[in-house]
Amino acid sequence: MSASFDRRLHPVRPDLAARAYEGRVEAGRFAEGGERQVVRDCLDLRRDPRPDCGVDTQALFGETFTVFEETPEGWAWGQLGSDGYVGWVASDGLGDPVTPTHRVRALRSFRYPGADLRLPPVSLVSMGSEVSVVGQATTRGLDYALLADGTAMVAKHLVPLDHVEPDWVAVAEEFVGTPYLWAGRTSLGLDCSALIQVAARTGGHRLLRDSDMQEAGSGTLLGAGALETPRRGDLVFWKGHVAVITDPETILHANGYTMTVAYEGLKAALARIGANEFGEVTAVRRLP
Known part of the structure; x- marks a missing residue:
């Protein structure tokens, strides 16, 4: 296996590598990988599949994660779609992918079980998290974005994926x-x-x-x-x-x-x- 492949950016191990690396590295087997999506507010990504292993980075809500291996202990090894980081995450923090339409622009914002800020929130997501907006609603003068997972967020806390800040x-x-x-x-x-x-x-x-x-x-x-x-x-x-x-x-x-x-x-x-x-x-x- 070539030492030039940074383990943080390349899904390559001696026993397993992504199919795209076949012919470029030696590995016990190669896997196509399956796309999943982060369904927790954030998900710790580690070098090894152990809870006592230090965290390398975090995946944000709605980001995609390509899984190449899952273990019976509840770990998934793969690559984060947003920046290509490779590592292990908890499998139960991943779900089926839904195409995002917007990202969180506020520092952080609540997801509610419905379009009403008086409802107990189900989670708190941070800037850069991605969501799929499928509708809109207004409650007591405040506009909400209705998401594909059945939750709602304050609409002004979101921007389209292609929105660019001037500064x-x-x-x-x-x-x-x-x-x-x-x-x-x-x-x-x-x-x-x-x-x-x-x-x-x-x-x-x-x-x-x-x-x-x-x-x-x-x-x-x-x-x-x-x-x-x-x-x-x-x-x-x-x-x-x-x-x-x-x-x-x-x-x-x-x-x-x-x-x-x-x-x-x-x-x-x-x-x-x-x-x-x-x-x-x-x-x-x-x-x-």
Whole structure:
């Protein structure tokens, strides 16, 4: 098996690989895979099928997940459709796929059993979650989107899948104060690269999940001196960390220093991070 296949992005194991890799790798068997959909608010994705294994990332409600193997213990191994991340999730968090029409634009929003905010909600979904709208209703002057699964959401919290925000950095700024959570990808807790991924998606940018992946292929690599005249939206990378420029003197990042999504002065952050955390900046990239 080629060492060039990153296990986070390629469904390849010594005993099993996706059918698309047949002839490219050696594996005990190859599987076509079947498409499923996340039916929990979010679903932890792990490297190994064990509850005590650390979480790599999270799948959001409505995202697709291609399953290549399921175990009797209730685990499914596969690949997330939104960013290609590979790993194990709980099988009971997956259901039959329904074609999405909208995604959640609010930081988070409730799903109700009917079109009435006075009903006890059935779940709380975060920005970037995808839903299938099949109808609409109005209750006491508030418009609701009726979903294919029989639930309802406040309509103004949703946008069509092709909606593009004019300033995705402003979306990232809406997360200020959100707790830092390693591998988290929701508005209840997320890490540095998830903040960038989720917010940039609203601006039409599909970025990979982890900071090293984003550093390797997001936008255009800027040359030396980029931080002398940075622009809003420039991504600043360290080994294992990413932040976004909000103005020439400020960054925004989900970080373990404040344990929140927070602003930090650029010069102060460069000094602090360089001395105590991730070392020197490794790259600055600009999205189109």
